Amino acid sequence: MHYLSTRGQTQPHTFSEAVEAGLAPDGGLFLPESLPSIADKLPAWSKLSYPQLAAEFFTLFAPEISNAEWHQLTAEAYRRFDSPDVAPLKKITDKTYVLELFHGPTLAFKDFALQLLGLLYKRQVQHSGKRLSVLGATSGDTGSAAIHGCLGRDGITIFILYPNGRVAPLQERQMACTGADNVFAIPVPGTFDDAQRVVKDTFGDTAFASSVNLSAVNSINIARVLAQCVYYIWACLRLPEDVRATAEYVVPTGNFGNVLAGWLAQQMGMPAGSFRVATNQNDILHRFFSSGEYSQSEVHPSHAPSMDIQAASNFERFLYYILGQDSARVREVMSQIKSGAPFTIRLPHTSLRSTRMDDDTIVKVIAQMWKDWQYVLDPHTACAFTDMAQDRVSVVLATASPAKFPEVVRQATGSEPTHPTLEALKSKPLKTWPMAADVSAVKDFIRQQTSHGTKA
Ligand SMILES: Cc1ncc(COP(=O)(O)O)c(C=O)c1O
Ligand SMILES: N[C@@H](CCOP(=O)(O)O)C(=O)O
Secondary structure, three states: OOEEEOOOOOOOEOHHHHHHHOEOOOOOEEEEOOOOOOHHHHHHHOOOOHHHHHHHHHHHHOOOOOHHHHHHHHHHHOOOOOOOOOOOEEEOOOOEEEEEOOOOOOOEOHHHHHHHHHHHHHHHHHHHOEOEEEEEEOOOHHHHHHHHHHOOOOOEEEEEEEEOOOOOHHHHHHHHOOOOOOEEEEEEOOOHHHHHHHHHHHHHOHHHHHHOOEEEOOOOOHHHHHHHHHHHHHHHHHOOHHHOOOOEEEEEOOOOHHHHHHHHHHHOOOOOOEEEEEEOOOOHHHHHHHHOEEOOOOOOOOOOHHHOOOOOOOHHHHHHHHOOOOHHHHHHHHHHHHHOOOEEOOOOOOOEEEEEOOHHHHHHHHHHHHHHHOOOOOHHHHOOOOOOOOOOOEEEEEOEOHHHOHHHHHHHHOOOOOOHHHHHHOOOOOOOOOOOOOHHHHHHHHHHHOOOOOEO
C-alpha cells in the first residue's frame, strides 16, 4: 500500500514514511492510493475486542508492520483506557446512542490515535536510531493527548503550539504540568488557525524538517485519521444489524479529521446512512455544507474552545475526493483558500450534512440532557444535540469528558464534574514557553532544544 499527496507532487510513500513525514513535502496531505474494501471482513471483525479490531484494520494499511506486531501495538495503545470496551456505545433512547470516546488517559477522543502514534514513534526511533522532533498545534485536546502519547519516550522531543488564553484551563494544565523535560508547551498569540499555520509553514521548510527529523501529531498525519476510522467500525458493529445501514453519525467538528475518518470508513464499505458535521458558532463548515460557499471569517471564542477553528486542515482530503482526485484542481483551490478569497463549488451528493450551535444553546442542551436523561455532556458533544434525525438512529460521538470543562457544565447543571487525573493537576506547577506565532522563532527554538544531536 502506498500513500499519495492530495497535491500530487510528492513521490509515493510507504505507511511508515508517510507517518514519519506527517505533511507531504509538496504541502499536501497523504492518502492511501486506494481504499481497501472492508465489507466482507465485518462479520469476523464483530467478534474482536477493540485492540484486535484496530490491529486487523491497520494490517490492511501498513502490511510492512506484521499483523502480530500490530496486535502488540494496539494492545499496548488501548491498555490505559478506563473502560473495558475502550469506546463504549451507550443507548440513550431507541433512536439515540452515544459513542463515548473519552476513556483514554487525557479524557478526549484524541487519545485513540495519539496513544498509538506515540508507540509508532517509539518503534521508529528504535529502528532508525535517530531522534524525532514532534510538532503540533492544538486548540486544547490534541496537544495533551500527543504529549501523553510521547511522555517519557527516549529519543522524542515534543513541541505543542496553542493559542494563548484560548484553551480551557485544565487542557492547558494537561500540557504544561507534566514536569517532563522532553515536552514543550508553547502558548502563541492569536487563534488555533495561527498556530496551525505556523506548524504547516515549519513543515514547509523541508530542509529544516529533515534536519531535526520533524513529524506531525495533528490529523494532517494519516495515522491519526486511520486510527479514528476504527471506532466508527466498532460502533457500527455494536448497533442492531437492522439499523446499521441507515444510522447517522453525528460528529462535533473543528479540524474535520474526526468526521472525515467516519466518511472514509463508509467509503471502504462500513454500513452507514449519513454523517452530520456539528459545528459551534465558528461555522465555516456548516456554511459550506449548506451552501457550497467556503468563506473564512474571524474566529470567535466559544464554550467549545477545541472547535474554535476556521481553517480545517482535513477539508483538503475531502476536497481531493469531491474534486475527482484531481490534484491540480486541489492545488488551485488550496491556493485560493490560502489567499483568503472565498470560493463556491457545486457540491456533489454526499452522505454529509451539517448543523451549528451557539453558546447559549450549548448551555441549554447540557441542562436539558441532564434533566431528561441524567447524562452529562461536555460542551463540544452538546453541539451534536440539535436537528436530530427523526427517521433513523443517531450515533453521537462524545468527544471529551465533561470534567475538562467544569465551568460551562456548572452553568448548565449546577455542579462541576471532576476527574481524579484532572484534580491532581491543579496543584502542580505550570511550565510554558511563550513565543511569537512566527516560523523563524519556532524553528530556532526547536533547533536549540534538539541541538544535542540527532542520535537517539
Ligand atoms: C473535544 C473535541 N471535540 C471535537 C473536536 C473536533 O474534531 P475535529 O478537529 O477532528 O473535527 C475537537 C478538536 O479537534 C475536540 O477537541
Ligand atoms: N481540536 C483540535 C484541533 C487540532 O485537531 P487535529 O485533530 O488536527 O489534531 C485540538 O484539540 O487540538
